[in-house]
Amino acid sequence: MTEAIVIAAQAGRALAEAARRAGLRPYVADLFGDADTLALAEAYRPLSGRFGSGPAAEATLAAVDGLAAAAGSPVGVVLGSGFEDVPGLVARIAERHRLIGAAAGTVAALKDPHGFAALCGRLGIPHPSVATDAPTDPGRWLLKRVGGSGGNHIRPAPRGTAPQGYYYQARVPGRPHALNFLADGLRIEVLAVTEQWCAPTPMLPYRYAGAVVGGASEASSLPAATWTVISDFIERIVAATGLRGLGSADFLVDGSDWWLTEINPRPGATLDILDRRTTPLLAAHVAACLGCMPALGAQPADAAAAQICYADREHAPVPDLPWPDHVRDRPRPGSVVRRDAPLCTVLAEGADRQAALARLETRTARLLAVLAAKKTHPEEAP
Known part of the structure; x- marks a missing residue:
């Protein structure tokens, strides 16, 4: 039987899908319980709210413990988004289970804004x-x-x-980018530089929307010299903090100037568009965390893009739809998605960035049109 792995995150579907691609059986705890997450998971436990202290922390620990017991002897526990502000909870999980990812001390060092700014200052890294x-x-x-x-x-x-x-x-000025990497505590292997964009609302002007990565033969969106300098600085941060596994560095680029804004010490939102190499990225994540930096394989030929499709109206309930293959994080029929809340994730590939982005916008628009028609005429098939 293939090995099991326990996943806990705000949204665990992408990690569960990456686990299946890596030949692992995912046992998942998250906030949403989307239809495709449930289909991927060997077992599932719901989480609620932020994971912090008090009852939420105890419930998260209980969910992880329960899934680990159900899995038997899992490879370990992988944590996704939602744990960046609770290194104490990360430490408690690590006391009970093998943690596959950043240690609690590493999370604390990277996510304390004042400590991180001081670290950047010591290393000479441009930082707001x-x-x-x-x-x-x-x-x-x-x-x-x-x-x-x-x-x-x-x-x-x-x-x-x-x-x-x-x-x-x-x-600070500039366009948002992320350097996505694999770390072994001392050095990094760069996966790609991705470009991000926002889906602003009056109340949420910096709401994350999506990301795109260019194809293997496409010129990078960053000058080679900038890419090299940023990579060297991220490696210094990794060596200073002992960061292991998949991570990303967010930065803003304005001409020849750039500023590092934060490090995400976990597999991130770009996992869907990056996990297309011969070596599955979650397998690489496990190997790097256990002390062996694997060969990653060639960068995919095509560009890829993903974006969150936010609900342009309330869906209460969500209709039962034959979701297209390029849609992920599919809400369960009968569930409720409020207006402006994340509805699903849409994926697209193309010969280059522009082709991938154009296909992404077309697919998203079609999906919203189908949902609008279904709400207006629920008796009709989409």
Whole structure:
């Protein structure tokens, strides 16, 4: 029988799919329980709310313990999004199970904004200033939640001292990119540079939308010199913090200038578009965390893109649809998706970035049109 692995995350489908591609049997705990997550998982446990302290932390531990017991002797536990602001909970999980990913101390070092800014300063890495005191010029600052992910937590800075659990980060210009890598605690292997974009709303101006990666023969969106410099600096951070496994470095590029904004010490939102090499990325993640940096294989020939399809209206209930093969994170029929909440993820490939993005937009528009027609005429097939 193939080996099992336990996955806990805000959304566990991408990790579960990556586990299946790596020949592993996923046991999954997450917030959503989407239809494809349930189909991929050997067993599933629901999580609720943020994973923090108190009852939520105890429920998360119980879910991980229960899945590990059901799995028998799993390879270990992989944590996705949602644990960046709770290194104490990460430490408790690591006390009970083999942790496949960043250690609690590494998460704490990378996700403490002031400590991370100080580390960047020591290493000479361009990084926006951070503060907790009230800025005299709030228009030049953003308010962020410590350990936040997905962009939903980012706001224009208000006046006054940052609330508990939040901090101010100086605004810097540039287009958002991410350097996606595999680390073994000392060095990195670069997977790709991806470009990101937002799907803003009046209340969520920095809400994450999607990402695209170019094909193997396509010119990088970054100059080679910039790519090399950023890679070298990320490797220094890895050596300083002992980071292992899949991760990504978010940065903004403005001409020849760039600023590192954060490190995500976990498999990220680009897993769907990056896990197309001969070596499955979750297998590479496990190997690197256990001390062996694997060969990754050639970069895929085609470009790929993925974006979250946010609901343009409330779906209560979600209709029973024959979802296209390029749709992931499919909500269960009868469940409720509120307006502006994530509805699903749409994937596309193409000969280059522009072709992949054009196909992505076409597929997303068609999907929303089908859902609108289904809501207007529920008795008709889509």
